[in-house]
Amino acid sequence: MAEYPDLEYLAVLAGSVGGILSVGAFLPQAWRIFRRRSAVDVSLTMYLVIIAASVLWMYYAYVHGAVELFLTNLVIGVIAIVIAMLRIRYGGR
Structure with a gap:
């Protein structure tokens, strides 16, 4: 993509x-x-x-050296863990 710097920027x-x-x-x-x-x-x-998907994406990002993808899925995973914990705590009927 070095030939098309505008495409790199847009990506x-x-x-x-x-x-x-x-x-x-x-x-x-x-x-x-x-x-x-x-x-x-x-x-x-x-x-x-x-x-589970976040963990798999983080592994993929680690293997490919995609720091941004790793960090994005790390944050998504943490938020999903918090929501799952809140669901367990406050989800009883």
């Missing part, structure tokens, strides 16, 4: 915006659970899958 920009949006997508759910102290309607299975 970095797209990856950065995508990472921010991916991380940001989980924050409203975490905040809502924390504020309401209720997680009855939250799928624990979904967040366990997200945690």
